[in-house]
Amino acid sequence: MLITDLEFIARQAAEKADDYEAFRYYIELDERSDEALDELVEQIATPIIAAIDCTTCANCCRHLDVYLTEADAQRLSSGTFIPYSTLLHQYIDREHAAQVEEWGMFQQKPCVFLKDTLCSIYEYRPESCRIYPMFTPDFRWTLEDTFGGIGLCPIIYNVIEQLKIQLGW
Ligand code: SF4
Ligand code: SF4
Incomplete structure (x- = not known):
């Protein structure tokens, strides 16, 4: 079981x-x-x-750091209509991600796109979410x-x- x-x-x-x-x-x-x-x-x-x-x-989605690529960010921006510059400034942390050689990571944990137990941007979620x-x-x-x-x-x-x-x- x-x-x-x-x-x-x-x-x-x-x-x-x-x-x-x-x-x-x-x-x-x-x-x-x-x-x-x-x-x-x-x-x-x-x-x-x-x-x-x-x-x-x-x-x-509540506990892990979520890393993104630049392509992830672009797909997320065009899919959700969140302006790319807003995404970069309000949602994505480039500095801390760079310390582990990643392009970017979501600033908030739990993930800001988590609604109850569902992903509110499921179609546009980063690749790292898809493969985990x-x-x-x-x-x-x-x-x-x-x-x-x-x-x-x-x-x-x-x-x-x-x-x-x-x-x-
Ligand atoms: S983007 Fe969606 S799948 Fe990825 S951590 Fe956030 S809520 Fe979970
Ligand atoms: S991959 Fe599925 S089972 Fe594992 S923590 Fe995420 S939601 Fe839960």
């Missing part, structure tokens, strides 16, 4: 932080090829992504990002818990 209780997931992630850290190193050292590991993770993640309804969750959470390709080489989301994203939490079982952890 999938677990979607956000408080439970956050608590579990905090209480089992050492266990997750150890599991992360176990994955890094696992003898499977990167391709075989990606295939296994895809097999686990696909039904979990299909079964969890993001429109009732939106926890990532991303497990493959290169699952083994993006473990830091993935494991960083265990305590906030039910999809990630359930995928990692299933992976633990599959790898005999």
Whole structure:
């Protein structure tokens, strides 16, 4: 059974932080090829992504930094009719994004475009929102990002818990 209780997931992630850290190193050292590991993770993640309804969750929209490209900003501006200059000055932080080598990030957290648990600019949302959470390709080489989301994203939490079982952890 999938677990979607956000408080439970956050608590579990905090209480089992050492266990997750150890599991992360176990994955890094696992003898499977990167391709075989990606295939296994895809097999686990696909039904979990299909079964969890993001429109009732939106926890990532509340807690994560949202990075944008210049193309994202232009699409958002033309789609929402927010003038590009307004977007740049009132919604996007270029300075802090540059510190992590990104073009821009939304200034506010929770995301200013989140209405209850729905994205009010869904058609024009940034690419980073569209692909989250991303497990493959290169699952083994993006473990830091993935494991960083265990305590906030039910999809990630359930995928990692299933992976633990599959790898005999
Ligand atoms: S743009 Fe939409 S999908 Fe992206 S963080 Fe904001 S509310 Fe969530
Ligand atoms: S991606 Fe994860 S955190 Fe974001 S809405 Fe979906 S289940 Fe919730």
